[in-house]
Amino acid sequence: MMVYDNPDGVKIGLxxxxxxxxxxxxxxxxxxxxxHNSEPNxxxxxxxxxxxxxxxxxxxxxxxFAMKVGLALNCEIVEQTQFHRKNYYYPDLPKGFQITxxxxxxxxxxxxxxxxxxxxxxxxxxxxxMEEDPGKLMHIGSIEKSxxxxxxxxxxxxxxxxxxxxxxxxxPKEARRFLDKLxxxxxxxxxxxxxxxGAMRVDANISVMGGERVEVKNISSHKGVEKAALYEIMxxxxxxxxxxxxxxxxxxFDELRGVTLSMRSKEEEHDYRYFPEPxxxxxxxxxxxxxxxxxxxxxxxxxxxxxxxQYGMADMHAKALTSDIKVANFYEEVAQLVDPKAAAxxxxxxxxxxxxYRDISVDAFKVEDMAEIIRFVSSGNITERSGVEIIRTIxxxxxxxxxxxxxxxxxxxxxxxxTKAVDETLEENPEALQDYLRGKEKSLNFLVGQVMKKTxxxxxxxxxREMLLDKIKKLSPK
Amino acid sequence: MAGWASISQIxxxxxEKSAEEVTASYLERIKKSKINxxxxxxxxxxxxxxxxxxxxxxxxxxxxxxxxxxxxSTKGIYTTCSSKILQGYVPPxxxxxxxxxxxxxxxxxxxxxxxxxxxxTSTESSFYGPTLNPWDKERVPGGSSGGSAAVxxxxxxxxxxxxxxxxxxxxxxxxxxxxxxxPTYGTISRYGLISYANSLEQIGPLATCVxxxxxxxxxxxxxxxxxxxxxxxxxxxxxxLVDDVSGMKIGVPEEYFGEGIDPAVExxxxxxxxxxxxxxxxxxxxxxxxxxxxxxxxxxxxMSEASxxxxxxxxxxxxxxxEGDNWHVMASRTRAEGFGPEVKRxxxxxxxxxxxxxxxxxxxxxxxxxxLVKKDFDIxxxxxxxxxxxxxxxxxxxxxxxxxxxxxxYLADVNTVPINLAGxxxxxxxxxxxxxLPIGLQIIGKHFDETxxxxxxxxxxxxxxxxxxxxxxxx
Ligand SMILES: [Zn+2]
Numbered sequence: 013m014m015v016y017d018n019p020d021g022v023k024i025g026l027x028x029x030x031x032x033x034x035x036x037x038x039x040x041x042x043x044x045x046x047x048h049n050s051e052p053n054x055x056x057x058x059x060x061x062x063x064x065x066x067x068x069x070x071x072x073x074x075x076x077f078a079m080k081v082g083l084a085l086n087c088e089i090v091e092q093t094q095f096h097r098k099n100y101y102y103p104d105l106p107k108g109f110q111i112t113x114x115x116x117x118x119x120x121x122x123x124x125x126x127x128x129x130x131x132x133x134x135x136x137x138x139x140x141x142m143e144e145d146p147g148k149l150m151h152i153g154s155i156e157k158s159x160x161x162x163x164x165x166x167x168x169x170x171x172x173x174x175x176x177x178x179x180x181x182x183x184p185k186e187a188r189r190f191l192d193k194l195x196x197x198x199x200x201x202x203x204x205x206x207x208x209x210g211a212m213r214v215d216a217n218i219s220v221m222g223g224e225r226v227e228v229k230n231i232s233s234h235k236g237v238e239k240a241a242l243y244e245i246m247x248x249x250x251x252x253x254x255x256x257x258x259x260x261x262x263x264x265f266d267e268l269r270g271v272t273l274s275m276r277s278k279e280e281e282h283d284y285r286y287f288p289e290p291x292x293x294x295x296x297x298x299x300x301x302x303x304x305x306x307x308x309x310x311x312x313x314x315x316x317x318x319x320x321x322q323y324g325m326a327d328m329h330a331k332a333l334t335s336d337i338k339v340a341n342f343y344e345e346v347a348q349l350v351d352p353k354a355a356a357x358x359x360x361x362x363x364x365x366x367x368x369y370r371d372i373s374v375d376a377f378k379v380e381d382m383a384e385i386i387r388f389v390s391s392g393n394i395t396e397r398s399g400v401e402i403i404r405t406i407x408x409x410x411x412x413x414x415x416x417x418x419x420x421x422x423x424x425x426x427x428x429x430x431t432k433a434v435d436e437t438l439e440e441n442p443e444a445l446q447d448y449l450r451g452k453e454k455s456l457n458f459l460v461g462q463v464m465k466k467t468x469x470x471x472x473x474x475x476x477r478e479m480l481l482d483k484i485k486k487l488s489p490k
Numbered sequence: 491m492a493g494w495a496s497i498s499q500i501x502x503x504x505x506e507k508s509a510e511e512v513t514a515s516y517l518e519r520i521k522k523s524k525i526n527x528x529x530x531x532x533x534x535x536x537x538x539x540x541x542x543x544x545x546x547x548x549x550x551x552x553x554x555x556x557x558x559x560x561x562x563s564t565k566g567i568y569t570t571c572s573s574k575i576l577q578g579y580v581p582p583x584x585x586x587x588x589x590x591x592x593x594x595x596x597x598x599x600x601x602x603x604x605x606x607x608x609x610x611t612s613t614e615s616s617f618y619g620p621t622l623n624p625w626d627k628e629r630v631p632g633g634s635s636g637g638s639a640a641v642x643x644x645x646x647x648x649x650x651x652x653x654x655x656x657x658x659x660x661x662x663x664x665x666x667x668x669x670x671x672x673p674t675y676g677t678i679s680r681y682g683l684i685s686y687a688n689s690l691e692q693i694g695p696l697a698t699c700v701x702x703x704x705x706x707x708x709x710x711x712x713x714x715x716x717x718x719x720x721x722x723x724x725x726x727x728x729x730x731l732v733d734d735v736s737g738m739k740i741g742v743p744e745e746y747f748g749e750g751i752d753p754a755v756e757x758x759x760x761x762x763x764x765x766x767x768x769x770x771x772x773x774x775x776x777x778x779x780x781x782x783x784x785x786x787x788x789x790x791x792x793m794s795e796a797s798x799x800x801x802x803x804x805x806x807x808x809x810x811x812x813e814g815d816n817w818h819v820m821a822s823r824t825r826a827e828g829f830g831p832e833v834k835r836x837x838x839x840x841x842x843x844x845x846x847x848x849x850x851x852x853x854x855x856x857x858x859x860x861x862l863v864k865k866d867f868d869i870x871x872x873x874x875x876x877x878x879x880x881x882x883x884x885x886x887x888x889x890x891x892x893x894x895x896x897x898x899x900y901l902a903d904v905n906t907v908p909i910n911l912a913g914x915x916x917x918x919x920x921x922x923x924x925x926x927l928p929i930g931l932q933i934i935g936k937h938f939d940e941t942x943x944x945x946x947x948x949x950x951x952x953x954x955x956x957x958x959x960x961x962x963x964x965x
Contacts, residue, residue: 058563058583062802064576064684065563065585067717099798099844103817108801161817163806285844287853290689290795293718 016129018182021221022245025179026187026237028194029213031145032077032171034203039144039171040068040111047166048208052150060169062106067291070095074171075118075297077203078142079304081173082119084197084311085137089301090116092294093142099285103163104146114286117141118173118297124197125313126189127331129182135190136178145170148210167210179217179225184241187216191234192335196312200337207373218244223258228272231265240265244272315340323352325360332360339364342374342382349383351390358386358399366403381406384413395472398422424471433466434479438487449488456480491515493645494960497702500554500648509553513539513597516555520599520646525622527631527640529560530568531600538597549595550709556591557647559638560601561608562693563682564588567598571684572616573606575828576809585682586717587651587693587710594709599647602637606830607800608658608686610634611902612892615832620889623665624961625927629886632662638696639666643961649697649706655687656788657881657906659694660918664881664930667920667959669947670696671703674938675913676721679714685799687792688719690910699957700919700948704728707940723938730944733952736770738942741874745781746905746932752884758922758929759880762950766878769949776874778866780859781908787859788907789900790843790852797840803828835896860911867912871936876943879905881918881930905932915940919947920956928956 035045041059058066075093082089096114122137147168151158175194181187195212198204206212214237219225226248228240248258263272310318312334319330319340333343333356346355363382367374385402388394394402394417402416417423437459438445448455456477463476491503492515503512513535520531535555542553558564561571563581565588570576584592591598605615613636614620621636623629624644631640635652639662642650652659654672663670671694678693685691695706707727714720742763747756763773805811805824812827814820829837843852870877883905892899909916914937921931931950935943951957 058581061807063563063581063583063808064569064571064579064802065561065581065680065682066583067681069716069718097798099801101801101804101818101821103804103806103821106802106807108804109798283846285798285841285846285849287794287798287844287849291685291718 014130016182018129020245020249022182023179023219023225024181024184024187024241025217025225026175026177026181026190027215027217028175028191029145029172030081030175030194030198030204031208031211032074032173032203033205033208033211035071035074035077035171037071038169039071039074039142040169043169045170050166052162052164052166055166056168060106061165062108068111068289070292070295071171072295074142075295076300076304077171077201078118078140078173079297079300080201080203080308081175081198082122082140083301083305083308084201085119085122085124085140085175087119087122087137087140089297090118090120091298092116092296093118094294095142095289095292096286097289100282102146103161104149104168106147106165106168110144110146111289111292112143112174113141124190124193126186126193128186128189133180133182133186135180135186138176138178140173140175143172143174144168145172179219184238184245187241188234188238191237193312195234196335196337200309200311202309216241216244218248219258220245220248221252223248223252224260226258226260226272227262228265229262229275232267236265236267239270240272243270247272319343319356323347323356325353325356329356329360332364336374338374342377342379345379346382346386349379350386354386354390355382358382362400363403366400366407370407372407376407377403381413388413388417392424393417394422394424397472398424430463430467430471430475430479433463433471434476434483436466437462437480438483445484448484492519494643494698495645495648496697496699497551497554497648497705504553509539509542509597510536512553513555513599516599516647523644523646525624525627525631525640525644525646526619527603527621527637527644527646528557528600529570529572529603529616529618529637532567532598535597535599542595542597547595549593550705551591552595554596554649555599555647556596557599557602557638557641557650558588559635559650559652560604561653561684561686562588562651563684564598564601568601569684570601570617571607572604572618573829573833574617574810575803575824577617579809583682586679586714588682590710591651602635602641602650602652604637605634605658606833607684607796608634608653608655608691609796609832609836611657611661611899612887612889613637613662614889614893615830617830622889623886625667626886628888629927630665630889632665632882632886634658634662635670635696636662639663639668639670642666642668642696642698645960649695649702651706651710652694652696653683653691654694654910655691655792656910657903658691659696660881660906660916660930660932661903663696663918664920664928664932665886667923667928667956667961668696668698669700669703669917669919669951669957670694671707671917671940671944672909672915673707673711673940674915675910676719677711677723677915677938677940679712679717679720681714681716685795687795688799689795690788690792700917700944700951701731703917704731704944721938725938725940727940727944730941731948732945733949734770735766735946735949738766738771738876738946739874740766740771740773740946741776741870741877742773743776743778743781743870743877743879745778746879748883748904750883750901751880752924754922754924755880755882755884755929758924759878759931762921762931763878765954766946766950769953771946773878774874776870776877778863778870778908780862780866783859784863784908784911785900785904787856787863788903788911789839790856791860791911793836793840794843794853794856795840797837797844800829800833800837832896863908864912866908867914867934875935876946877934879932879934881905881932885924885927885929909934913937915943917943917947919951920959921950921954922956923959928959
């Protein structure tokens, strides 16, 4: 077995804030979570604005969501909920403290398996705790030039789950793979929509060669985490090489320049003065675990395994089809209608690539259309290349497979037309035929091109080549 | 028309005249007031009263004027906690109890003066200046609900609402010679009560008689989904108004008659206890051994919670706002200029008690003491139906007497704070006078057993006349 020896002694641990944005209401009030297209400060109430005298009331559904997350990450679930106040001053924090979980997180001691540098690799989950999101600061133009700071409290009080891993990732790539896996699990659980702005924010703790860890704060994309980690590893290595000693510090990732910048050293760290939130009473959740387990869906690893056995597809395809729940569901629907193996190839290799290229979701494509394209190709009505062209046309301009085939004249021409074209081509190009027979492989390509030209591209190259070879064999048997 | 009156007396007056005339007469009386008990007077009360006259109202408080402590959120009416930092703050929502009172037909006369953020025992720390005791204007009315007690004593409102974190309803009730109840923790929703120390405080009514306390409780008590600490109870407080204490077992904890108690207070309370015996109850001395630690534990817990509760006042969203080149400077200056010295002292002490390295030594230890204090009560209530003590160790002290000595002021709470630590109910009612100043008897009950203490208080009231005395010039 291949073994990754981690030459720089890289250790990466992540703290991921995931917004449970599939909840209808916020964590401690009844305000709607559907604020992304709304005017600032329209999804607020006395509670999430922290108005004097308001009190929090725990959203029970949020607790269920958090339990689902904990169980999906193979964690132990706490006996009863307990919330603390984390005290600090910041204008986006309307109460001057954040309600969070401290020594009794909802979930702890879990693990997630990723495809690591040397095969399956376990990332341990230290804890997952619930907390409320602060508001959002906004500036007119750049921070430096803005005349002031505007605060939008629509986000204030959104339910977050903060997932803290052990420093088990040994490379930036593994960090990214973990995040991809985590997002995948969250979307499987239907507690999270990763496409919404600010849905997942990451802090990365990075150390090399047994040195102190450096925390890079508030990275907003998986790619950003990978880039920040790459930069930070290089920076720390160079620093140590020049005789420096890495100290505990917090750094900020400048996404545009791809560098990390020092924010504050550990000495300046806050004392958050945690104490139990007196306005919330503990909620016993331990008894509910069996019930929640029953609601857990099939998760990515299990689905990947099942796809391989049930549909007989390659692991590579099973992995590609199960990383995104939407793609997985899409595939299974297509597989009901056409040959599952062909469907796997089409969805994993072709459709997914076209979607990624355009950065759009599989929602943009109809199951029925995918099935029809596969049917057209496998019945020999159209070529594979035409199948790809139909997918591209639907994604870019819309339409349905049948009318696109008609409009573009993609129906594969009858074989006798190809036979005729082959005969004509060989008759018209005796030199090329001779060249080929003398061993000049390239001449065959020329002949294939001629056949295609005669059929106006409606036959595919593979057929043309096969028929040419067939004919040549008949003409000059050896 | 306005003046010292019970709800049923006011109802008669409304029937005779009108709600409008009754409200107008109170507003008139408030205008002439010399005790500085209101921070805001609601001129709009007249219209509300007219509405009741015009349309009629079948609520139990239809047309009854009421005063509300300035730390309870009232939609459209200034709510400042008697602090500069909330100057100009007009809440967009009503506290749960305000909704209930309005539904019952009550007319809000205004907001009452208090110690800034309810931090005090004298109402002297108010940004609006001290409220004067109607019995002696050189003396404090007690605190922190000093305004709420003084308006009732002075006949500037028949009933009022206060809040009690460590004695803030009972202390001014005792000093002003009125009745005040601190219910069991969880009985009345705190939604809309601006928090000082969440785990200790309860809203409580003040009135001239026990019967009005029960009437108010039937309206304002009860479960509210917006307060997670609120509890479902099926209590009818009016049912407790029975003149019968025969067989009642009274415990008298010796620790509540300790050092510094005024002999006149001690005598009056003992007289009251003996009077209960005449009425058919029995009493026995007992001990609540952890009482001496209660005061320190109370102040650590209250200040710790306060340091966090008051963090939201930073000038960003509402209330007073100072200037500054950036947010941190603006917020710091707002807090430096907006809070008074006692509030700052408690924020600093609370911040200290919660800080890394001190948290276990102070905050955690205080929580342990709290458990022990609770246990004292649990044990005592296995034997007794209720406990009786002086509410305050002395009658009302002079204005300015303890301002410079916060510790002396904190010591005045020694008989009231253990009750908040334990979360049990307790009522203060007049049981005598010394040099023209009222003395309060405190009756403490079991969790959710307001019935017993209301019954005891009602029986005492029915058979004595202390509650009928009123301040000289107010009569
Ligand atoms: Zn809200």
